[in-house]
Amino acid sequence: MNFAIKPVMLWTDALVFALIAAIALFVWYTNRHEHLRAPWRKVMRSTSGMMAATVLFAYVLVGVLDTLHYQRALPLEKQTAEMHYSPEVLSALDALAEPLRLRQERTFSAPFAAYAHSKETMQGPDGATMRDYPRLKFGGAHLKDPAAERPADIARGVLQGVALASLLWMLVSAVLTGIVASDRGASFAQTSGALWRGELDIPWRAVLLTLGALLIVAGPLVVLSGRYHVFGTDKVGQDVLYLTLKSIRTGLVIGTVTTLVMLPFALVLGIMAGYLKGWVDDLIQYIYTTLSSIPSVLLIAAAVLMIQVYMDTRPEIFDSVTRRADFRLLFLCMILGVTSWTGLCRLLRGEALKLRELEYVQAAQAFGVRRWKIMARHILPNVFHLVIITTVLGFSGLVLAEAVLSYVGVGVDPAMNSFGTMINSARLELAREPVVWWLLAAAFAFMFLLVLSANLFADAVRDALDPRVRAQVARPVFHSRRAGSRA
């Protein structure tokens, strides 16, 4: 067996790494400037923000693991021949979840099932033909009598998982407490006490609790996924947990790359239209009114079919299925971005129209500050809360748009896993009796958690970036006791 690998950089990988580099640069720059750091410290002090960040971190970790692509070398046939690599492009996540990827059943099976979901005709040990639920190849294959042994086996697995998770969690807590303690220059015990009483500036307690909750769920899943299909299998027998994990990257890429494509259009055009007014405004309004009156599904369908033809005629550029799927994903992000900037643009135009009349903008005009500088210094920071809210709400919209487009057949490549394709395939099976619910449930749960934590985190960021809300947070609670009643 040869373990030589060749790293592969797909288009979206490059974008993801560029994004990570940009974020790292931003963090480095912010860290050197006290006034830029202050609002982010506020984010770190927000309990819900930090809990959301913890969950998001888990998602991003899975996404990044799935972005490290490589090709595996094929076994050498002759010593002299040059190395050949498998056309299959895998990722670090695939390597970690190899058992999940390879243990494929024939068709549907429910979560934790040992038997298939539907009866099949098969031959019994006595040679007679009968219709029954066949045993799965992998799920619960180690059990002799699934009906009797399964509950105990699962319970054991859960216990093992919880034990594993607790161990890991305690390790992380200890390391974290150690770091915080050395930061504060206090002893470990003191820091630990302060942390668990919630006396620290940064709500590490909430972070650790969130992490604990994640691990408690993840631990048993990891342990049990070696023996069962914990989320069941899909139509072609793939493990749904694996599909879900793979979908995370697609969702993140669609959400972030599309936003990156959309933002420049929306920001530049919206602020220009609102601030410059006149013919610039007329032109930009004309463009977005026209664009948003074209049914976007048709526009996207046309564009995706075009790119499909382009790829089909140039097999030499797109040498693997993964490459093709990746290019199509990238193109989908582009076209989604180009069609979805109009809403935010319209919003920003209205806000810029309002802000340009404000006196601080006029004061800047009276100083002869150049127009682009006024837009960058006075208008942009004051519309930023709108940008954050819209993009985060748009994030879930984009993931859903992907599902709709996949349904029409112009979404991501069928070879690529995504929440959209999962939901789409689940949609057809919901009519079955007994119902196939696990595909939809898994996609729903993972999407829900992702979108919820993105929303909560964005909320904390928006609050922190607005200097006005720093002072006053409305909480109608009486701190001292009231003497009378309000009747």
Add this chain to the structure above:
Amino acid sequence: MNAPLLRVEDLRTWIAGTDCDVRAVDGVSLDIERGETFALLGESGSGKSITALSIMRLLPDAGAIVSGRVMLDGLELTGLPERRMRDVRGRRVAMIFQEPGASLNPVMTVGDQVREVLDRHLGVRGEAADRRVLELFEAVGIPDPSRRLGEFPFQLSGGLKQRVMIACALACEPELLVADEPTTALDVTIQAQVLDLLRDIQRRTGMSMLLITHDLGVVSETAHRVAVMYAGEIVETASREAFFERPAHPYTNKLFASIPGSRSRAERLAVIRGTVPPLTRDFVGCRFADRCDRAWDRCRTTAPAVHRLDDGQTVRCHLYAPECVDMRGRPAAVPVLEPSPIVGATLSSQPLLETQDLKIHFPIRRGLFKRVVGHVKAVDGVSLTIPAGRTVALVGESGCGKTTVGKGIVQLLDAVGGTVRFEGADLANLDAATLRQRRRDFQIIFQDPFASLNPRMRVFEIVQEGMTALGVGGSAAERAARIDSLLEQVGLSAEMKYRYPHEFSGGQRQRIAIARALAVDPKLIVCDEPTSALDVSVQAQILNLLKDLQDRLGLAYLFITHNISVVEYLAHEVAVMYLGRIVEYGTVDEVLHAPKHPYTQALLSAVPAIEGGAGRGVIRLQGDMPSPAAPPPGCHFEPRCPKAMPECKAAYPGEIHLSTTQRVRCFLYPQK
């Protein structure tokens, strides 16, 4: 009947905050007799509005009445269930608010809004209601009431909207009317109309009125009794006569002294040091002690009791305690009135800025292709001269175009006609780069200190912006040093430069805006109502600062305002504007003491006077200013002018020079 109509006893209302509660009203007691106007006077944040809202039980969600009683003719209101309170509200106690535009529902006709009140409280519907609404509209002086009934609020002017609000409030003939700054948002001529109306209605119906205001002039014209609120407490109550003749509390005295006027021209205005203390803590001594010039040890350790003087005047101050009688003669600790040299003794002959026949029109566009269907002639031929180092005041009501003139002068708006010459150079003809260089010579300070600073920039970034844009101030280090000295110059400390604007009070924000304008060494500053959003005592600080800066730096000001007392204090020359044109121009003495134009005369007479309010001949103007989109033919003022003549309808009067300095546009004066 001996019992007062409304008796408030030891009312305490707290507002829940993030970290601690704000004790907005902290032990207020007052009595309002039948048929009496009781004025509650105080600066912003003193708790006067919260007192009114507590009486009406209309507090915001975070607020609650903590203790105390509110008795309306023996009926205890604080414990009343909300359902019964609704019968009291509007029926027995009615309220009118400050902003007439925000108090009316924009999608209901004004007639329906009054009818709603009648239906709710009296069950009057149908024709009877229509008749009653007409009656009410006539009573509040709405011209052509039967037509106005079916109109929507946006079709009415501010004065008419406030009249509709008053009609709503009066619909059920309430026993008590709570008026929360009823005229603050209105122009002086409209304010005079509304105050007249309130007085007249009170005389006819005998209702009581709780008038909440910060304006001593309004108090002097309408109130029977006055209470002064400071930091959640009433510090003084008195009859109007006693209040204006011998104000007792040091705070009241300071308030009087901080009002600008002609008497104080040569002096600095009295300033109340510091700010109102935060109402979140317990007070040990007197709440005013830290800002009081006459405070001594006792004031800081013991809270003063309420002392009763002759004829019912009460005051919360240790100076009036019998055992402290010897302190009364003691002089104030700090001399407050430092004379400042009279500015402008050397009258510069060279005009710094000159506008000739300046015209600024805004196109009105309609339809699909945005065709221009007309023009709002906001400024229609204004000629002004501002000499170096002098202050020219531009006076007029809202909508007369005075702000537009200011913005036109600093080249924020393009003129459609006329010229603006700065030191001889026609600004409209300069190319972009030269104009940008010129911009450092003329700067502008805006009205609203909350809108004029970018909330997302720190103070030093705000002050620095102009310097960077115009290349003033040398290297980065020199600029930083200059920002520090500028902040010190306007009375802030240099450490404040890393803060964001929302951490400052209104007065401090206005200082930052002044520092920003000064940063580029301007020769002329256009001050667009810089003090109208501020309290009297803070206004005094800003006016002192502006005057000091003029003395030291030789600045010229174009001071745009509607406040006549500020003009009297600060200006050398005055221009009075009406509907886009200057109707009278002259030195401050000429215009304010011998006004010639009927509009100037009416404007000045409408200003509520603090002393000798009774018996003044007030010229009441009818109606509102016409729209600048369709000015009346002939003299613009003719439709409202009490002295209109036939020739006024025919043509706009030319400029007549009455003296070397005074000019007027009116047919009353013979063309020389």
